[in-house]
Amino acid sequence: MVLFTKLLLAHLIGDFMLQPVKWVIHKESNKARSKYLYLHVLIHFALYLLVLWDFRLWKIAVVLTLSHLLIDLAKLFSDPWFKNKTIPFFVDQFLHILALYFCAFYTELPEHFTSFIENLNWSLVLAVVFVTFPSAIIMGKLMEPMSGQINTDHKSLPNAGKYIGIIERLFVLVFILIGRWEAIGLLITAKSVFRFNDLKESNSRKLTEYILIGTLVSFGLAILAGLWYTNYL
Structure with missing residues (x-):
């Protein structure tokens, strides 16, 4: 759970504190051609490495960075399909958190998921x-x-x-x-x-x-x- 908490902290900092509105507008206008998209993803990679503080876990940082890029691209290209812009936003955040969950518990994913369901109130x-x-x-x-x-x-x-x-x-x-x-x-x-x-x-x-x-x-x-x-x- 500590690993998931650290990764979630990195995600929140990267997505909500270190992403200016100017970057978001530029990404929405230029999509995959936006330089801020890749800068945003690199910031996430650095944050993941920082919170992990163990270079042996670099694969987790790489997987999450790539998944973040793909999820953001999917959101940018699908965003025009939705009149209600809150839908792609929340779907995007849900997918990011799901990726964090998988990476945090990948060694014991079935057991952790089963335990979560069994202990759910x-x-x-x-x-x-x-x-x-x-x-x-x-x-x-x-x-x-x-x-x-x-x-x-x-x-x-x-x-x-x-x-x-x-x-x-x-x-x-x-x-x-x-x-x-x-x-x-x-x-x-x-x-x-x-x-x-x-x-x-x-x-x-x-x-x-x-x-x-x-x-x-x-x-x-x-x-x-x-x-x-x-x-x-």
């Missing part, structure tokens, strides 16, 4: 999954009869409410798992402060009640998931 995975999109859909169904009575005369980001709800429920679940119930109150207070201007400007009792009900239901679903995980397993 499936109940925790279920709780986390439940408070994300399933809870968002449940929220939508519960709030649907009331949403038609709310007049919204302000613009908001697409699906912003759904993602805010998912994030807040994840926070609530984490607070319950670590036993910090008081932090949930702070989260409710923070959300109320941010919502204050919207409610003040709209001066709508229906909107205030709608937001309050939605917040309580959202927090309630997360609390139920947390209680189920901590008390009934």
Whole structure:
């Protein structure tokens, strides 16, 4: 695990700290002809050697450098196919991390993967999954009869409410798992402060009640998931 941690550190430094925006733009424009692409890859090679600090492991550095080059090239050429640019970004990062994982555990890959699956806390995975999109859909169904009575005369980001709800429920679940119930109150207070201007400007009792009900239901679903995980397993 130490080896994987070192390699991941090198990757994060190389991809996010030592890659200026100018390089990214140049790579997107020139793709395989970009000089910054190869400079970026060489920086990764140097970082891998630095964190490994053992020249006997040079093959790992070479393999990861070549894989980084190929993955970056694949991203650069496939990027125009996607309207949502976050998709190729996250796929690119996932493939990089997967390559790090394979190189870190190549001597015991089947055993390590089997152990990971066997020791995975499936109940925790279920709780986390439940408070994300399933809870968002449940929220939508519960709030649907009331949403038609709310007049919204302000613009908001697409699906912003759904993602805010998912994030807040994840926070609530984490607070319950670590036993910090008081932090949930702070989260409710923070959300109320941010919502204050919207409610003040709209001066709508229906909107205030709608937001309050939605917040309580959202927090309630997360609390139920947390209680189920901590008390009934």
